[in-house]
Amino acid sequence: QKEVEQNSGPLSVPEGAIASLNCTYSDRGSQSFFWYRQYSGKSPELIMFIYSNGDKEDGRFTAQLNKASQYVSLLIRDSQPSDSATYLCAVNNAGNMLTFGGGTRLMVKP
Amino acid sequence: DAGVIQSPRHEVTEMGQEVTLRCKPISGHDYLFWYRQTMMRGLELLIYFNNNVPIDDSGMPEDRFSAKMPNASFSTLKIQPSEPRDSAVYFCASRPFTENTEAFFGQGTRLTVV
Numbered sequence: 001q002k003e004v005e006q007n008s009g010p011l012s013v014p015e016g017a018i019a020s021l022n023c024t025y026s027d028r029g030s031q032s033f034f035w036y037r038q039y040s041g042k043s044p045e046l047i048m049f050i051y052s053n054g055d056k057e058d059g060r061f062t063a064q065l066n067k068a069s070q071y072v073s074l075l076i077r078d079s080q081p082s083d084s085a086t087y088l089c090a091v092n093n094a095g096n097m098l099t100f101g102g103g104t105r106l107m108v109k110p
Numbered sequence: 111d112a113g114v115i116q117s118p119r120h121e122v123t124e125m126g127q128e129v130t131l132r133c134k135p136i137s138g139h140d141y142l143f144w145y146r147q148t149m150m151r152g153l154e155l156l157i158y159f160n161n162n163v164p165i166d167d168s169g170m171p172e173d174r175f176s177a178k179m180p181n182a183s184f185s186t187l188k189i190q191p192s193e194p195r196d197s198a199v200y201f202c203a204s205r206p207f208t209e210n211t212e213a214f215f216g217q218g219t220r221l222t223v224v
Contacts (some may be wrong), residue, residue, distance in 0.1 A: 034212060034213075043201060043217055088153065090213075095160075096141055096160070096209075097155065098143065098213050099155060100145070100153040101152070102152035103153070
């Protein structure tokens, strides 16, 4: 079974700090990885995706991928209260099937 | 494009009744996904289609659930008969065939079975 695991949290960080969100996956054949943000009562929206080993930066967000360790992470620099949401890791499996982790709830305290 | 459109946004029904959820994907997208989200189980993939053909329905919880995609612009998820444990938010999402592209989600349908 293709699984994507995340710590459910909540992860609490002070405003201005770095938030680090982690995700592991079981399918070694997975090629691309997505981070979605979901506010309470809303639908998931894409933050960024990554498919090469290493880091990918987009503004305050950095995605990190290590395929050998089957590990993806998302760093949020200078965290803001508006970043408080649930962050979902998604893995693109064979057949372009998108499997989601359970999500990590992030709370940024002013 | 208006994005992925789902209807209804909210549905309250009695146990045993048939429920039909509807989805209009983004025009030109090749894949359509149905997900169910609950606090306990997170976002679960129920079924997905490629070019209107069901590819994987292993996530459909039981025979009470069925999904169809009669054409490229419309899909339904039907629950018959509905049970209280079916209460959840059901999302439809679509994505193009191009590799490494995101899936775009609809606003979801919040289903409550009483």
